[in-house]
Structure formats: C-alpha cells, structure tokens
Amino acid sequence: MLRFVQAFFVKSAVEPADYPASAYPEFAFAGRSNVGKSTLINLLTSRHGLAKTSGHPGKTRLLNFFLIRYKTDDSEAPGFLQLTDLPGYGFAEVSQNEQEKWRKMVNKYFEQRTQLRSIIVLVDIRHSADRKDIQMLEMLRLRNVDHCVVATKSDKIPKTKIAKTIQNLGKELGLKHEPIFAVSALNNTGFEALLDWIHSKLN
Numbered sequence: 001m002l003r004f005v006q007a008f009f010v011k012s013a014v015e016p017a018d019y020p021a022s023a024y025p026e027f028a029f030a031g032r033s034n035v036g037k038s039t040l041i042n043l044l045t046s047r048h049g050l051a052k053t054s055g056h057p058g059k060t061r062l063l064n065f066f067l068i069r070y071k072t073d074d075s076e077a078p079g080f081l082q083l084t085d086l087p088g089y090g091f092a093e094v095s096q097n098e099q100e101k102w103r104k105m106v107n108k109y110f111e112q113r114t115q116l117r118s119i120i121v122l123v124d125i126r127h128s129a130d131r132k133d134i135q136m137l138e139m140l141r142l143r144n145v146d147h148c149v150v151a152t153k154s155d156k157i158p159k160t161k162i163a164k165t166i167q168n169l170g171k172e173l174g175l176k177h178e179p180i181f182a183v184s185a186l187n188n189t190g191f192e193a194l195l196d197w198i199h200s201k202l203n
Contacts, residue, residue, distance in 0.1 A: 001072065001073045001192070001195070001196070001199075002070055002071075002072055002195045002196065002198060002199035002202075003070060003071050003072070003195075004044055004045045004046065004068050004069070004070050004195075005069050005070060005071050005078065006068070006069040007045035007046075007047045007050055007066055007067070007068050007069075008066065008067045008068075009050060009051075009064070009065075009066055010065040010066060010067050010082070011064075011065055012062040012063065012064050012065070013062065013063050013065065014062060014063065014105055015105075015108070016108055016109075016112045016113075019063070019065070019109075019112075019113065020065050020082075022067075022082055022115060023115065024067070024080045024081050024082050024115065025081050025082070025115055025117040025201070025202055026081065026082040026083070026084060026113060026115045026116050026117055027081065027082070027083055027084070027116075027117055027118050027119075027120060027198060027201070028083070028084040028085075028086055028109070028116060028118075028119050028120070029041060029083065029084065029085050029086060029119075029120050029122065030086045030089075030106075030119055030120070030121050030122070030136060031088060031089075031121055031122030031123065031133070031136075032088055032089055032122075032123075032124075032130060032132060032133065033088030033089065034088065035088065035122045035123065035124055035152060036122055036152045036153070036185065037051070037085055037086070037088065037122055038051035038052060038053040038085055039051075039053055039185050040120075040122065040150065040152070040183070040185070041066065041083055041085055043185055043188065043191060044083075044191060044194070044195070045066070045068065045083075050066065051064065051066070051085050052064075061087050061102070062087065063084055063085070063086060063087070063105065063106075063109055064084065064085040065082060065083075065084050066082060066083040066084070066085070067080065067082055068080065068081050068082065068083060072199065079202070081117075081198075081202065082115075084109070084113075086106055086109070087102045087105070087106065089102065089103075089106075089132055089136070110139075110140075110143055110145060111143075116145070117146065117201050117202075118145075118146040118147055118148065118198075118201050119140055119145055119146070119147040119148075120147070120148055120149075120150055120194070121133065121136060121137060121140075121147055121148070121149050121150070122149075122150045122151075122152055123149060123150070123151055123152070123169065123173070124151070124152055124153055125151035125152060125153055125154050125156070125157060125162075125165060125166070125169065125182060126153055126156050126157060128169075128172055129169060129172030129173045133173060134172075134173060134174060137149075137173055137174060137175070137178075138174070146201065147178055148178055148179045148180065148181065148194075148197055149169075149170070149173060149175065149178060149179070149180040149181070150180070150181050150183055150190075150194060151165075151166060151169060151180055151181065151182045151183070152183055152184075152185070153184065153185075153186075154182040154183060154184045154187075154189070154190060155184040155186045155187045155189075162182050165182075166180055166182055179193075179197060181193050181194045181197070
C-alpha cells in the first residue's frame with residue numbers, strides 16, 4: 001500500500017524554464033474548473049490547504065508543483081514523487097485569450113516535462129461525459145500520455161448505481177483500457193484504488 005507521509009508545495013510556474021528541477025516521477029491532475037483537483041491533492045496528502053481550493057472556478061491559473069515523500073508496505077526506505085495541479089479548463093467566464101494562454105501552457109508541460117509519468121483526469125460522476133473532457137482524453141491518447149480518470153462526488157449518487165454509472169461514463173469518454181476510479185471527498189472513499197494505481201506506475 002502506498003502512503004504519502006510528507007507533502008510540500010514547491011513552486012508555481014508558467015514556462016518550462018521555471019519548472020522545478022526534479023528527477024522524481026511526476027503525476028499531474030487535470031479537469032474542468034472546480035471539479036476538485038486541489039481537494040483531491042489535499043486528501044491524498046492529508047494536508048488540508050496544501051493545494052489552494054476555491055469556490056470560484058478558474059482560481060488555479062498556474063502550474064502548481066508539490067513534492068511528496070511516500071512509503072510503501074514492502075519497503076523500509078521512503079521514496080519521492082511529484083504532483084502537479086494543472087489549471088482547470090472549460091470555464092465560460094474566462095476570455096478566449098486567457099483560455100488560449102492556458103492551453104499553450106499545458107501543452108508545453110505535456111511536451112517538455114520529461115519526468116511526467118501519468119495524468120489523472122477528474123470528472124464529475126453526476127454528469128454525462130463533457131465535450132472538453134473527451135477532448136482532453138483524446139489529446140492524451142494522441143500524445144501517448146499514460147492516464148486514468150477519477151470520477152468525483154460519488155457520494156451524490158446511490159451506492160447501487162455507482163458501478164453502472166462508471167461503466168456508462170467510461171463508454172461516453174471513449175476509455176479503452178484506462179481505469180476509472182469513483183471517489184468521494186465527503187465520505188473519504190475510493191482513494192486506496194487510486195493510490196494503488198499510482199504505485200503501479202512508480203516501478
């Protein structure tokens with residue numbers, strides 16, 4: 001079992017020249033504005049307030065990098081990885097010019113961050129697949145970037161409907177072999193499977 005035992009905010013950046021130097025594997029969180037990327041990072045690291053959250057969509061406008069020290073049940077020695085909180089996409093109130101800046105910033109990150117191991121794409125389990133989420137996943141497939149999907153707010157639908165909802169959502173999103181995990185920040189459930197998946201990408 002993978003456990004995050006320490007977490008630190010490293011820096012925010014826009015351009016590749018400003019990315020923090022690191023040889024550690026990196027996992028980035030992507031999704032629509034206000035889908036819960038920062039909340040998920042805080043829950044995984046057990047550090048309330050590590051990633052800044054806001055009720056106002058579009059709050060995160062930079063790439064935010066975090067250093068994580070982790071331990072596993074089968075190893076005495078700790079290891080390190082990095083998490084990156086990407087700017088949310090799809091917020092209508094942001095100007096086209098601003099959205100284009102964000103798109104270029106994220107594209108540069110995908111192209112130039114050589115230690116990027118996987119992308120974790122967040123979606124809202126209560127809604128059908130969104131066009132912008134489908135576009136993000138298509139872009140990741142075209143770039144051959146490893147990824148999974150996390151369906152947030154699973155507490156908002158009956159437990160008996162979660163499996164079927166996840167199955168339908170996976171089809172709508174065009175997922176092939178990529179996993180999709182249902183999580184709930186309110187009930188603190190579903191995170192073990194996601195951590196196991198991250199662990200599998202570290203070897």
